[in-house]
Amino acid sequence: MWDYTDKVKEHFLNPRNVGQIDTANAVGEVGSLACGDALKLMLMVDDKEIIVDAKFQTFGCASAIASSSALTEMVKGMSLSEAAKITNEDIANFLGGLPKEKMHCSVMGREALEAAIANYRGILLPMAEGEVVCECFGVTDIEVRRAIEESHLRTVEEITNFTKAGGGCGKCHDRLQELLDASAHQVKASIIPLKASRRMTNIQKIKLIEDVFEREVRPTLRKDGGDIELIDVDGDIVIVSLRGACGSCAKSRTTLKEYVEKKLREQVLDTLTVEDDRA
Amino acid sequence: MNRTIYMDNNATTRVAPEVVEVMQPYFSEFYGNPSSMHTFGGQVGDAIVRARAKIAHLLNADPDEIVFTSCGTESDSTAILSAIRANPAKRHIITTRVEHPAVKNLAENLHAFTGHKYRVTQLAVDSEGMLDLDEYEKAFSEDTAAVSVMWANNETGVIFPVQQMAEIAKAHGVLFHTDAVQAVGKVPIDLKKTAIDFLSLSGHKLHAPKGIGALYVRKGTPFTPFLIGGHQEKGRRGGTENTASIIALGKACELAAARMTVENTRVKHLRDKLENGLLTSIPNAIRNGHPSTRLPNTSNISFEYIEGEAILLHLNTVGICASSGSACTSGSLEPSHVMRAMGVPFTAAHGSIRFSLSIYNTEEEVDFVLEHLPPIIDKLRNMSPFWHNRHKS
Numbered sequence: 001m002w003d004y005t006d007k008v009k010e011h012f013l014n015p016r017n018v019g020q021i022d023t024a025n026a027v028g029e030v031g032s033l034a035c036g037d038a039l040k041l042m043l044m045v046d047d048k049e050i051i052v053d054a055k056f057q058t059f060g061c062a063s064a065i066a067s068s069s070a071l072t073e074m075v076k077g078m079s080l081s082e083a084a085k086i087t088n089e090d091i092a093n094f095l096g097g098l099p100k101e102k103m104h105c106s107v108m109g110r111e112a113l114e115a116a117i118a119n120y121r122g123i124l125l126p127m128a129e130g131e132v133v134c135e136c137f138g139v140t141d142i143e144v145r146r147a148i149e150e151s152h153l154r155t156v157e158e159i160t161n162f163t164k165a166g167g168g169c170g171k172c173h174d175r176l177q178e179l180l181d182a183s184a185h186q187v188k189a190s191i192i193p194l195k196a197s198r199r200m201t202n203i204q205k206i207k208l209i210e211d212v213f214e215r216e217v218r219p220t221l222r223k224d225g226g227d228i229e230l231i232d233v234d235g236d237i238v239i240v241s242l243r244g245a246c247g248s249c250a251k252s253r254t255t256l257k258e259y260v261e262k263k264l265r266e267q268v269l270d271t272l273t274v275e276d277d278r279a
Numbered sequence: 280m281n282r283t284i285y286m287d288n289n290a291t292t293r294v295a296p297e298v299v300e301v302m303q304p305y306f307s308e309f310y311g312n313p314s315s316m317h318t319f320g321g322q323v324g325d326a327i328v329r330a331r332a333k334i335a336h337l338l339n340a341d342p343d344e345i346v347f348t349s350c351g352t353e354s355d356s357t358a359i360l361s362a363i364r365a366n367p368a369k370r371h372i373i374t375t376r377v378e379h380p381a382v383k384n385l386a387e388n389l390h391a392f393t394g395h396k397y398r399v400t401q402l403a404v405d406s407e408g409m410l411d412l413d414e415y416e417k418a419f420s421e422d423t424a425a426v427s428v429m430w431a432n433n434e435t436g437v438i439f440p441v442q443q444m445a446e447i448a449k450a451h452g453v454l455f456h457t458d459a460v461q462a463v464g465k466v467p468i469d470l471k472k473t474a475i476d477f478l479s480l481s482g483h484k485l486h487a488p489k490g491i492g493a494l495y496v497r498k499g500t501p502f503t504p505f506l507i508g509g510h511q512e513k514g515r516r517g518g519t520e521n522t523a524s525i526i527a528l529g530k531a532c533e534l535a536a537a538r539m540t541v542e543n544t545r546v547k548h549l550r551d552k553l554e555n556g557l558l559t560s561i562p563n564a565i566r567n568g569h570p571s572t573r574l575p576n577t578s579n580i581s582f583e584y585i586e587g588e589a590i591l592l593h594l595n596t597v598g599i600c601a602s603s604g605s606a607c608t609s610g611s612l613e614p615s616h617v618m619r620a621m622g623v624p625f626t627a628a629h630g631s632i633r634f635s636l637s638i639y640n641t642e643e644e645v646d647f648v649l650e651h652l653p654p655i656i657d658k659l660r661n662m663s664p665f666w667h668n669r670h671k672s
């Protein structure tokens with residue numbers, strides 16, 4: 001039996017704002033029958049971009065229904081830009097918390113809200129564009145990365161609790177772990193340069209540069225049949241050699257400046273410049 | 280509102296008052312160890328002999344063929360591991376896609392468990408939850424070490440033709456285990472008439488306490504203990520006997536033998552009344568599982584376009600206890616493996632509810648459920664986007 005708060009139970013047994021708004025001008029639909037929960041959020045937004053009415057229809061368990069009910073209560077009277085700031089944690093907190101295995105219900109609420117706002121503004125959400133990592137529940141890498149960052153997730157199990165990814169056949173667990181590792185690296189990498197500042201030794205620089213190459217640059221270049229090698233580091237000048245398809249590619253200079261140099265400046269030291277060994 | 284209508288007897292049962300009565304003295308009065316040399320302990324050993332005989336009687340087996348265990352799961356593990364150890368060169372086992380995790384997870388983890396790679400054939404079921412015996416015959420190979428097929432399914436109550444399947448296994452020279460945890464006490468079992476080598480049962484499914492089980496091991500069947508220790512159970516299961524629960528299981532089996540007819544008439548009648556009532560009063564309600572080849576107490580119904588946990592929690596507020604094959608109730612994210620194996624469509628799998636009755640249920644309780652469930656279904660459907668869209672797609 002789930003350990004639901006009284007507020008979850010109360011919103012589940014007496015959900016607010018169930019129903020349809022026929023004239024809704026912001027509608028967000030997320031989830032599916034296959035996934036086991038789905039939410040259709042309907043908002044009425046006035047010309048000052050204030051949400052004047054909100055209704056929902058939900059297929060799902062008690063916490064999905066309670067999260068939907070909570071969401072409609074929260075957004076009524078808000079401006080769209082205020083509503084856009086609502087996170088899944090806000091929804092869970094409104095309900096006095098959700099069991100960790102049920103956090104995905106609050107994520108569904110936030111996603112429906114985003115979808116409704118995007119629908120009002122006539123734009124497409126980026127979520128659907130990512131690469132599907134979890135086939136069972138159709139979750140993309142963009143969604144997973146976002147959950148990792150926003151909710152500070154540390155384990156595959158937590159990713160499943162928040163996004164459902166990995167909750168079916170389990171084949172994507174390795175990929176999810178990679179996404180976790182990558183985000184952990186990013187956090188580390190972005191901290192190091194600030195702390196290490198400019199007083200890094202050449203060896204330290206080389207190591208960090210190699211890290212960035214291995215983690216990010218090479219995988220990207222290899223997709224196009226190219227590769228990169230670190231030749232030397234001289235002060236702030238990083239000398240590299242582009243290999244394979246990249247070496248002969250007319251865009252190689254742009255690649256170096258726009259991509260490699262940018263990455264190194266972001267993640268190692270913001271004074272670095274990258275040069276081709278043939279230059 | 281504090282009345283409880285308990286219709287979740289496949290999860291566990293109420294310990295029968297008669298059972299509580301006979302087991303109690305074994306905590307306070309007859310607390311001796313049956314292995315002791317003194318009469319004080321020895322008299323407990325005598326009581327265990329009588330209990331063993333009662334279990335054997337319910338199954339029509341010899342008392343020597345009954346080994347007490349701590350639960351159904353232990354019986355399953357003991358039997359399957361024993362069977363494969365009897366034929367260590369053979370690396371294939373046959374089971375089904377709808378077994379209880381006690382068998383399913385064991386089979387799936389066998390290589391990790393034993394350090395060897397085992398091949399597992401999981402027989403499919405059709406939309407009514409039935410096996411195809413031709414597929415079963417074809418699954419055998421030279422390498423097959425054991426078969427494990429449940430007698431009755433815990434979620435749907437569907438009964439498998441285990442007697443026939445055991446004969447087929449015997450013809451191939453393969454050991455046959457059946458997980459009869461849900462069948463014992465609900466349907467007549469006569470082991471003398473079968474070729475079954477191992478049968479598992481669990482006390483708490485037939486009005487004995489939790490934490491007591493038994494394994495039937497046919498005389499002459501090769502056996503390796505699972506718990507290795509003292510000489511208890513003739514060296515077949517180490518560990519000081521759970522005396523009070525063994526006495527309880529004996530009494531529960533005696534009661535089950537006496538109540539078999541009631542189970543298959545009155546309980547079945549109540550189940551049918553409940554099921555037919557729900558199927559006629561609620562649209563888009565579908566029975567899961569074969570209509571007749573089924574335990575007399577179990578009804579599994581899907582209510583389309585809504586989710587099981589939500590139904591259960593509403594039922595809970597009016598004191599009705601049932602269970603669901605929905606994803607949300609188990610903490611997993613997919614509907615039960617049984618619903619998926621039967622190919623129950625997603626529109627229905629998430630909304631499946633199991634009612635499992637016992638002799639303690641009354642007609643009045645059935646009427647209460649028939650009165651209270653339809654408005655709950657209505658309320659949830661009214662909230663469901665799929666219910667409103669069902670005619671569109």
Ligand SMILES: Cc1ncc(COP(=O)(O)O)c(C=O)c1O
Binds near residue numbers: 289379381458460461
């Ligand atoms: C078919 C079946 N097998 C095995 C078990 C496990 O029994 P126990 O809970 O005694 O380990 C159960 C009950 O949960 C069951 O229904």
